Amino acid sequence: MKVIKTIKDMQALVQQLRRDGQSIGFVPTMGFLHEGHCSLMQRARKENDVVVLSIFVNPTQFGPNEDFDTYPRDFERDEQIALKEGVDYLFYPSVEEMYKENPSVSISVINRVDVLCGAKRAGHFDGVATILTKLFHIVSPHRAYFGKKDAQQVAVVHGLIKDFNFPVELVAIDTVREEDGLAKSSRNVYLTEAERTQAPVLYKSLRQAVEKINQGETNPDRLKEIISANIQAYTSAEIDYVEVYSYPELQPVTTVTGQVILAVAVQFSKARLIDNLIIEV
Amino acid sequence: MKVIKTIKDMQALVQQLRRDGQSIGFVPTMGFLHEGHCSLMQRARKENDVVVLSIFVNPTQFGPNEDFDTYPRDFERDEQIALKEGVDYLFYPSVEEMYKENPSVSISVINRVDVLCGAKRAGHFDGVATILTKLFHIVSPHRAYFGKKDAQQVAVVHGLIKDFNFPVELVAIDTVREEDGLAKSSRNVYLTEAERTQAPVLYKSLRQAVEKINQGETNPDRLKEIISANIQAYTSAEIDYVEVYSYPELQPVTTVTGQVILAVAVQFSKARLIDNLIIEV
Numbered sequence: 001m002k003v004i005k006t007i008k009d010m011q012a013l014v015q016q017l018r019r020d021g022q023s024i025g026f027v028p029t030m031g032f033l034h035e036g037h038c039s040l041m042q043r044a045r046k047e048n049d050v051v052v053l054s055i056f057v058n059p060t061q062f063g064p065n066e067d068f069d070t071y072p073r074d075f076e077r078d079e080q081i082a083l084k085e086g087v088d089y090l091f092y093p094s095v096e097e098m099y100k101e102n103p104s105v106s107i108s109v110i111n112r113v114d115v116l117c118g119a120k121r122a123g124h125f126d127g128v129a130t131i132l133t134k135l136f137h138i139v140s141p142h143r144a145y146f147g148k149k150d151a152q153q154v155a156v157v158h159g160l161i162k163d164f165n166f167p168v169e170l171v172a173i174d175t176v177r178e179e180d181g182l183a184k185s186s187r188n189v190y191l192t193e194a195e196r197t198q199a200p201v202l203y204k205s206l207r208q209a210v211e212k213i214n215q216g217e218t219n220p221d222r223l224k225e226i227i228s229a230n231i232q233a234y235t236s237a238e239i240d241y242v243e244v245y246s247y248p249e250l251q252p253v254t255t256v257t258g259q260v261i262l263a264v265a266v267q268f269s270k271a272r273l274i275d276n277l278i279i280e281v
Numbered sequence: 282m283k284v285i286k287t288i289k290d291m292q293a294l295v296q297q298l299r300r301d302g303q304s305i306g307f308v309p310t311m312g313f314l315h316e317g318h319c320s321l322m323q324r325a326r327k328e329n330d331v332v333v334l335s336i337f338v339n340p341t342q343f344g345p346n347e348d349f350d351t352y353p354r355d356f357e358r359d360e361q362i363a364l365k366e367g368v369d370y371l372f373y374p375s376v377e378e379m380y381k382e383n384p385s386v387s388i389s390v391i392n393r394v395d396v397l398c399g400a401k402r403a404g405h406f407d408g409v410a411t412i413l414t415k416l417f418h419i420v421s422p423h424r425a426y427f428g429k430k431d432a433q434q435v436a437v438v439h440g441l442i443k444d445f446n447f448p449v450e451l452v453a454i455d456t457v458r459e460e461d462g463l464a465k466s467s468r469n470v471y472l473t474e475a476e477r478t479q480a481p482v483l484y485k486s487l488r489q490a491v492e493k494i495n496q497g498e499t500n501p502d503r504l505k506e507i508i509s510a511n512i513q514a515y516t517s518a519e520i521d522y523v524e525v526y527s528y529p530e531l532q533p534v535t536t537v538t539g540q541v542i543l544a545v546a547v548q549f550s551k552a553r554l555i556d557n558l559i560i561e562v
Contacts, residue, residue: 105440110387111383156385159385159386166418
């Protein structure tokens with residue numbers, strides 16, 4: 001595995017790989033890799049000749065009161081994980097390499113942002129869209145891999161690729177879960193022992209709602225009630241949101257049809273957890 | 282020469298060309314081709330294995346009071362010119378093909394726009410940046426060709442490519458001129474006979490200013506005075522602007538150094554003419 005730190009080197013490399021007829025799979029991350037990232041790398045490894053992983057904690061997607069400075073970083077550990085997962089090239093640029101002074105263009109995400117977690121993170125997805133535009137131009141991937149855990153991010157990337165005609169295939173990977181169904185997350189360590197036993201209720205309640213849909217329920221409000229009632233009955237968490245939207249458009253629906261997302265966010269004493277299921281009705 | 286009307290066909294073609302190791306030169310236009318465009322096609326023909334010309338009158342770069350509907354179009358004539366210049370592929374999509382409903386992302390040009398002609402055309406360069414982003418993703422060119430006549434457009438494209446790391450080389454081509462120095466333009470036909478004899482003064486006064494720079498003049502205000510005085514003395518045109526900026530940043534300069542642009546726009550009775558010289562001091 002080769003670590004590449006400059007845009008120029010990365011671009012020269014991928015242009016040569018493309019001339020050689022190699023397919024390129026790309027996993028963009030902010031590092032501090034966990035099993036979710038590993039499932040992306042594994043899928044990319046299966047589907048492409050070459051796998052590129054990027055590690056870049058992107059300042060432009062953090063708000064002024066968010067944790068850019070304290071965001072966890074451990075490059076040496078990440079490097080070992082990437083190596084083990086069969087990554088060929090690790091793109092690891094500095095902030096100075098990625099952002100020059102006085103940019104003259106900017107990208108705004110004007111849809112799919114004012115809902116779910118995006119409602120409270122103004123500008124977050126503008127930063128995501130900007131860094132991905134840059135990374136796609138630097139890595140020139142055939143396929144780019146994202147986890148469905150961040151379903152809103154996947155929806156935004158879907159819009160970015162479609163609206164700007166990027167010649168990149170978006171591959172969205174199912175959320176990796178513990179045996180009891182809890183979505184894996186680095187935040188799970190903040191759960192108390194009691195909360196940890198309650199936390200699988202998020203996934204279970206989403207599954208119950210899907211079962212209701214399979215039985216013919218099409219009213220989004222009743223589905224939200226099922227999910228909310230379950231979480232309130234069986235956990236001590238405070239509900240942030242329970243939503244049913246069309247997907248990837250993230251528009252409210254009056255009747256559940258087509259592709260929809262059931263999404264939930266809750267606050268335990270110290271851990272904020274999110275989960276979702278995307279289904280085709 | 283093959284005419285291609287869908288994004289899908291164009292993308293499939295260029296991906297195959299790239300796998301075959303072919304270099305791609307791209308000339309994006311709004312059609313109604315003239316000698317300026319021909320010089321771009323000729324240069325692209327010299328420098329690349331494959332030349333792609335696009336013809337697309339882009340609605341998003343026209344203001345509400347501008348002439349999108351009446352903008353001149355003559356596809357059959359353009360097709361003959363492209364054929365004669367050795368173009369391999371003519372990308373000619375419809376507005377519906379290029380712009381789907383409800384886009385979720387947008388590009389804004391936040392620098393280099395509030396000066397020169399851009400000062401009066403709010404949103405124009407946002408439209409230019411958006412359509413070029415899309416076309417670059419559709420055509421995947423190694424090199425893209427633009428005329429220096431639209432120096433501000435070249436500056437904006439320079440920023441777009443640099444800020445978003447497009448793997449595209451910008452090639453800016455010198456303005457094509459009549460024998461007496463007048464920049465070729467489809468608008469020159471609107472000049473009266475008397476105005477036509479005066480019009481070369483624009484270029485001559487820019488040349489005189491450059492001569493002064495070569496003699497050691499570094500004060501931008503004095504250079505502007507020379508240009509303005511010439512135009513006022515020898516033409517009946519009304520001056521819209523005479524400017525000296527750093528290039529491609531388009532920032533005011535207090536002393537003429539580095540790369541600078543001398544730019545002028547005037548209004549004759551019916552024709553608005555622009556001209557510029559970009560020099561390295």
